[in-house]
Amino acid sequence: MRDLPKTLIFLGPQGSGKGTQAKLLVEKFGYTTYGTGDILRAISQEDSELGRKVKETIDAGHLVDPDLISEVVKEKLSKLDPDKLVIIDGYPRSMKQLRLMKEIMPEMGREGYLVLYFDISEGETLKRLGLRAEKEGRADDAEGAIRKRLEHFRSETLPMVEQMERDGKVIRINGMPSVEEIHSEVLKKLSLSISSEASRTR
Ligand code: AMP
Numbered sequence: 001m002r003d004l005p006k007t008l009i010f011l012g013p014q015g016s017g018k019g020t021q022a023k024l025l026v027e028k029f030g031y032t033t034y035g036t037g038d039i040l041r042a043i044s045q046e047d048s049e050l051g052r053k054v055k056e057t058i059d060a061g062h063l064v065d066p067d068l069i070s071e072v073v074k075e076k077l078s079k080l081d082p083d084k085l086v087i088i089d090g091y092p093r094s095m096k097q098l099r100l101m102k103e104i105m106p107e108m109g110r111e112g113y114l115v116l117y118f119d120i121s122e123g124e125t126l127k128r129l130g131l132r133a134e135k136e137g138r139a140d141d142a143e144g145a146i147r148k149r150l151e152h153f154r155s156e157t158l159p160m161v162e163q164m165e166r167d168g169k170v171i172r173i174n175g176m177p178s179v180e181e182i183h184s185e186v187l188k189k190l191s192l193s194i195s196s197e198a199s200r201t202r
Helices: 018-029 036-044 049-060 066-078 095-107 122-136 143-166 179-201
Strands: 007-011 032-035 086-089 114-119 170-174
Touching: 007 018, 018 032, 018 086, 018 114, 018 179, 032 036, 036 049, 036 066, 036 086, 049 143, 066 095, 095 143, 114 143, 114 179, 122 143, 143 170, 170 179
Parallel strands: 007 086, 007 114, 032 086, 114 170
Antiparallel strands: none
16 A cells, blocks of 8 residues: 555554554554553553552553653654654543644654544443453453543543544544454555545645
């Protein structure tokens, strides 16, 4: 595929399979991917004041401070060649983070971006997270923390996604079918958006 979007943002409810889909694009096209959940979990293991604070926040199912996560993303991007393809998985998640992201991106040489939103129902989210809790034993997959994460998703992330839709940035992907089917929908919709962008700028 020619002219792939340089900066992709992957969003969706917990358990929507976006991490798996990001990996497939990494293998196929050489994207670099940053999962903000993974980065924050690594920070939470550090034996420091910050590490302990992040761990508490994650384990309780809350969102970490928007300035902190924006700094973390900025630092990662600052080390990356601005021409390199990148997928940011799981950021931004609130209106405040979106505002900060809109400031950071141009500073990092990344004006344009596209959002892939992986859509699954709340019932499916609960089912998938319950299974993951059994398999991986993540503290934040415990029932109370899951409920909190869903609340934040509904009250903070969804209104932000609506804003991104008004900005004309969002491609919706059905997250319910198999990994392979979702992957082909991603490829199809990405190439459609590339060709419509090309015809707009022609
Ligand atoms: P995830 O694995 O993507 O569900 O992320 C795990 C946890 O990391 C979340 O429940 C939040 O506590 C934190 N987290 C990840 N990304 C963000 C973000 N963009 N803003 C705030 N908190 C985040």
